Structure formats: structure tokens, C-alpha cells
Amino acid sequence: MASEIPTKRQRSAKDVPYNLVYWPGIPGRGEHIRLALEEAGAEYTDTEGGVDEVLTTIKDPGDEINPPVFAPPILKHGELTISQTSNILLYLAPRLGLVQDVDQNPDALYRVNSLALTALDGLSNEPHDCHHPISSGLYYEDQKEESKRRSEDYVKNRLPKFLSYFERVLASKSSGDGPWLHGGSLTYADLVLFQCVDGLKFMFPKATAKLEKEGKHVGVFALHRAVGERPRIAAYLKSPRRQKYSDGIYRYYEELDIDP
Amino acid sequence: MASEIPTKRQRSAKDVPYNLVYWPGIPGRGEHIRLALEEAGAEYTDTEGGVDEVLTTIKDPGDEINPPVFAPPILKHGELTISQTSNILLYLAPRLGLVQDVDQNPDALYRVNSLALTALDGLSNEPHDCHHPISSGLYYEDQKEESKRRSEDYVKNRLPKFLSYFERVLASKSSGDGPWLHGGSLTYADLVLFQCVDGLKFMFPKATAKLEKEGKHVGVFALHRAVGERPRIAAYLKSPRRQKYSDGIYRYYEELDIDP
Numbered sequence: 001m002a003s004e005i006p007t008k009r010q011r012s013a014k015d016v017p018y019n020l021v022y023w024p025g026i027p028g029r030g031e032h033i034r035l036a037l038e039e040a041g042a043e044y045t046d047t048e049g050g051v052d053e054v055l056t057t058i059k060d061p062g063d064e065i066n067p068p069v070f071a072p073p074i075l076k077h078g079e080l081t082i083s084q085t086s087n088i089l090l091y092l093a094p095r096l097g098l099v100q101d102v103d104q105n106p107d108a109l110y111r112v113n114s115l116a117l118t119a120l121d122g123l124s125n126e127p128h129d130c131h132h133p134i135s136s137g138l139y140y141e142d143q144k145e146e147s148k149r150r151s152e153d154y155v156k157n158r159l160p161k162f163l164s165y166f167e168r169v170l171a172s173k174s175s176g177d178g179p180w181l182h183g184g185s186l187t188y189a190d191l192v193l194f195q196c197v198d199g200l201k202f203m204f205p206k207a208t209a210k211l212e213k214e215g216k217h218v219g220v221f222a223l224h225r226a227v228g229e230r231p232r233i234a235a236y237l238k239s240p241r242r243q244k245y246s247d248g249i250y251r252y253y254e255e256l257d258i259d260p
Numbered sequence: 261m262a263s264e265i266p267t268k269r270q271r272s273a274k275d276v277p278y279n280l281v282y283w284p285g286i287p288g289r290g291e292h293i294r295l296a297l298e299e300a301g302a303e304y305t306d307t308e309g310g311v312d313e314v315l316t317t318i319k320d321p322g323d324e325i326n327p328p329v330f331a332p333p334i335l336k337h338g339e340l341t342i343s344q345t346s347n348i349l350l351y352l353a354p355r356l357g358l359v360q361d362v363d364q365n366p367d368a369l370y371r372v373n374s375l376a377l378t379a380l381d382g383l384s385n386e387p388h389d390c391h392h393p394i395s396s397g398l399y400y401e402d403q404k405e406e407s408k409r410r411s412e413d414y415v416k417n418r419l420p421k422f423l424s425y426f427e428r429v430l431a432s433k434s435s436g437d438g439p440w441l442h443g444g445s446l447t448y449a450d451l452v453l454f455q456c457v458d459g460l461k462f463m464f465p466k467a468t469a470k471l472e473k474e475g476k477h478v479g480v481f482a483l484h485r486a487v488g489e490r491p492r493i494a495a496y497l498k499s500p501r502r503q504k505y506s507d508g509i510y511r512y513y514e515e516l517d518i519d520p
Contacts, residue, residue: 062432067371067442070378070425082370084377086346091370110342110351111327117344118330125385133393134406135413146394146406153395165330172322182327 018044018092019076021057026248027199029085029124030073035191036089038236040096046241057081086117089188098188112182115169115189122162123196127203128249130154130256140253147256155207155258159200163217166193170219179219179226186230193220194227199250206259278304278352279336281317286508287459289345289384290333295451296349298496300356306501317341346377349448358448372442375429375449382422383456387463388509390414390516400513407516415467415518419460423477426453430479439479439486446490453480454487459510466519 018037022030024047037044047053054072062068062081069083075091082088090113093099100108128136133150134143169181176184181193197220201208212221227233236242245252278297282290284307297304307313314332322328322341329343335351342348350373353359360368388396393410394403429441436444441453457480461468472481487493496502505511 061428062434064433065367065371067375067429067432067434068425069374070382070422080367080370082367083374087370087373087377090350090373107325107340107342110340110347111325113347113350114329114343115327117347122330129389133389134410135417137413137417146409149406150394153397157395157397162330165328168321169327172327173324174322174327 016078018042020044020046021054021074021076022047022072023054023248024050025243026246027195027243027250028073028248031195031243032085032120032188032192033073033075033088033092034241035195035233035236036092036096036098036188038241039186039191039230039232040092040098041232042092042096086113086120089116089192093188096188098186098191100183100185100187108183111174112187112189115166115181115187116192118162118165119189119192119196122158122165123193123200124249126154126158126162127200130203131251131253140251144255147253151204151256152258155204155260159204159207160211160216163211163220166220167217170223179223181223186227190223190227191233194224194233197221197224198228199245202245203250203252204257205252206257210260276338278302280304280306281314281334281336282307282332283314283508284310285503286506287455287503287510288333288508291455291503292345292380292448292452293333293335293348293352294501295455295493295496296352296356296358296448298501299446299451299490299492300352300358301492302356346373346380349376349452353448356448358446358451360443360445360447368443371434372447372449375426375441375447376452378422378425379449379452379456382418382425383453383460384509386414386418386422387460390463391511391513400511404515407513411464411516412518415464415520419464419467420471420476423471423480426480427477430483439483441483446487450483450487451493454484454493457481457484458488459505462505463510463512464517465512466517470520 020030020033022028057074058069058071060068065079066081069081071083073085073088074081074083075088082091094102099112102109130151131140131147132143133146140147169175175181178184180186181189211217228237280290280293282288294306317334318329318331320328325339326341329341331343333345333348334341334343335348342351353369354362359372362369390411391400391407392403393406400407429435435441438444440446441449471477488497
């Protein structure tokens, strides 16, 4: 599953590949990890054992150094097993060159992590709860009315609030030159925001098209395009490794496609 | 606001105090930061400017190095301004001695961060959504029926699932000796779990009392007691700095106090 362009980083990774474990068949939260690995041209495996591998990994009692994990995404790298999307990205970013040089500028990681966590909160977890407002254990069909109510609130209030925030970040001095959120170069927060905007365009096509047409959040939509045009990301998006949206975080239900 | 016992760490912090900015009047997400600072005996200020300070900080456009922040809790330390509970704890933990020695064992931070993030997800964010399942912008009174339905699901399914997970962590080899989650010594993940259990006992007294009485999740409840007995934490909990639960994350509504 190595990408097309070999990198220095790939060669310096001591030939230990990254192993991602995530539910097969959906981009889901695993997609944030995939995009980081793909952008860096890192060698990785992606749940080659399918659903069984996910279940086995969750049931694993851990070992002398690693606690058991609660849920995927899970990253295994050498002796290390960790979970939680933002945490895996935090581990990978300095290794994959997806954050400013942490030796020279150690605080950059915390600034970029703030941005990634805020995007995951408001543009990934909250959209998920739009189709599961009562319980993640119930089917969508058993909470349809509540989903409609929550989606209306999300599209009218929360979505513009979060997109406006990222527009302010892009307009701030700390974003530097170019389309990126922090320090004038691509970081993993940009990849996270790309995936969030991409999923939201799939889930709420009416609302997102209206915002774009009205010229709102111009910087956020420009960042989405700029990430999609990165050579390795563009190649990945066309490859069979990029899974289609279906029953994951971002879902299309006609009745939830609110026209604001 | 320094605690009673001075520490080496406090003296080595270059006399730069930590400034926490959080909504006054509730423990909320800020409480996780306060517990870390209090356990370490660190010098800090806590939103001395009240609500106005929170609003001013959120409206601040950032500067050359810091992006604007979306929401509190916010930590200012010297030139740094960062947000997001788990991110602030990640920054503080190595400075306050609340994680294993990161120079000797750099991966411990990612393991502990996994645990803290999982507790915040399932035992803080999900309880919050029990009284705000449709919209954080609507009053509880406008989503009472949905809150009841969500709380029933939470108490019957999600709460035992997360508590069982942490019980497994405590039983794992990586937890080491003693009551703590990881590596045989107190880390900030223990403080996070303490605050979560403490809030859940306030919010769902019937369900949590039943679990304790039935001898379920013994290790989790023992950890809650062990943290509460730490000398600095015990002194803090008795001090006026410890705010009472009210209209924050953990709320008591009789109709949501599900008897499972």
C-alpha cells in the first residue's frame, strides 16, 4: 500500500511499517490517518485482516506496556499500540513531516493539535450525532425525527459557526502565507479540515453548495481544493484505497439534506 | 491560587505562571486542567477577569504565532495560547510530572493521552449530550423528551461499556501496581477519570450507587477514592476554588436520574 513517490521520511522510518486498524468499508475516522500516511508517502498496512482484525484488536487485553484500546482507529508501530484519531495524528505528524519542526518549535504541535481537535469536534463528531442524536447503538431509522431536528440545528447554527472559526484562523497572522491553517506550510490540521469539509459536502450538499455560491468561508473551501490537488493526495483519491462514503460518519439522507 | 505544598516543579517553571481561562461558576471542562495544576502544586490564575475575560479571549484574533481559539478551556503560558482540554493536559503533563518521564519513555505520553481522550469522549462529552441531545444552543427544557431517551440509553449501555473498559485497563499488565491506569504511577489520565466518575456520581446517583453496591467496576471506584485522597487534591476539594456542580457538563435532573 506504499504510495507512488518514495520519500526521505519513508526510508528513515527504520523500515518499521505503520499498521492502521479500522472498520473496513467506510472512510470514517480512519480516513484522517490514511490521509496523513498517504500525503507523506509512508509505508503502511490497512486492516488486512478485515473486521476480524478490528474485533481481535479491541478484545486484546494489552501487554506490559500497552493498555487495551477502546475503539478504532488504532495504530500499531513496532511495539506501540495506540488509539484515538487526534492522538495517532499527534504521534505520526513529527515522524511524517506534517507539522513544523518540533525540535526548533516544540509549541507548534500544541497549536496544530488545537486546530485538529476543534475540527474533529465540530465537523466530524457533531455531524455523526446528526444521524445518531439519541444513541449510537440504535439504528438511524429509530431516531429519524430527532435526527431531522438535530440536523436543522447543525446546518443553521453549528456548521457556520465552525466554518467561520476556521476562516478566522486562515485570516490570522499565524496562518502565514498560502492556503494553510498554521505557519505557512501544510500540517495535519489541514488534512483533517480537508476530510471534514469533503464529508460535509457529501452529507449536506445543499447547505455547502449554498455557502460556496454565496462566497462564504472562501478560505476553507480553497483549503479543501488545495489539499485535494496535492500530488499524493490526488493520486490517493483516485485510487481504490479511497473508500466511498456510506454508513460511516458522513451519510447522505435526503431528508437530512437541509436547505438553510 | 498556589496550593499549600511547594514543589521542585513549581520552582523550575521559570516563574511563568499558568493562566487558565474558563467559564466561571461551573467546574466544566476547565476542572480537568484545575486538577492537574492543583495536584502538581503549580502556580496559576483562573479567569480573574470573569466572563468578560472568556469573551475577550475567544474574540481575540490571535497573533504572529497563536491562532484564535474556538472555546474554553484556554491555557496561556508565556507567549503560548492553546485550547482543547486534552491538548492543554498534554502540554502540562510533562511540565507538571503527571506522566512518565517523556525523555526516557516518549511513547508513554501517547498511551496516557489515549486513555484521557477515551474518558473525555465517553464519560464527559456523552454525559453532556444527555441533557443536550438535539442542540447545545437550545435550553434543556426544549429537549427534555429526547434527553430522557438519550439518558436511558447512556445509563444502560454506554456508561457500563466505558466503565468496563477502564476496569480492563486497570486489570491490564501495563497499569502496574497500585490504583492507577498506567505504569504504576499517577498520571493525568487518572485525574481525568476521577473527575468523570465524580461528575457521573452527581448526575446519575441511582445508577452509580447501584454499580458500586453490586461490586461492579471496583477498580474504577477505587481510583476515584485514591485520587480524592491525594493530599493536594483533598485540600483542593475542600477549598472554595472547587466549584459546585450546577449547569455545566454534569447536571442533576431528577427525571434523568435513571434507575437501571
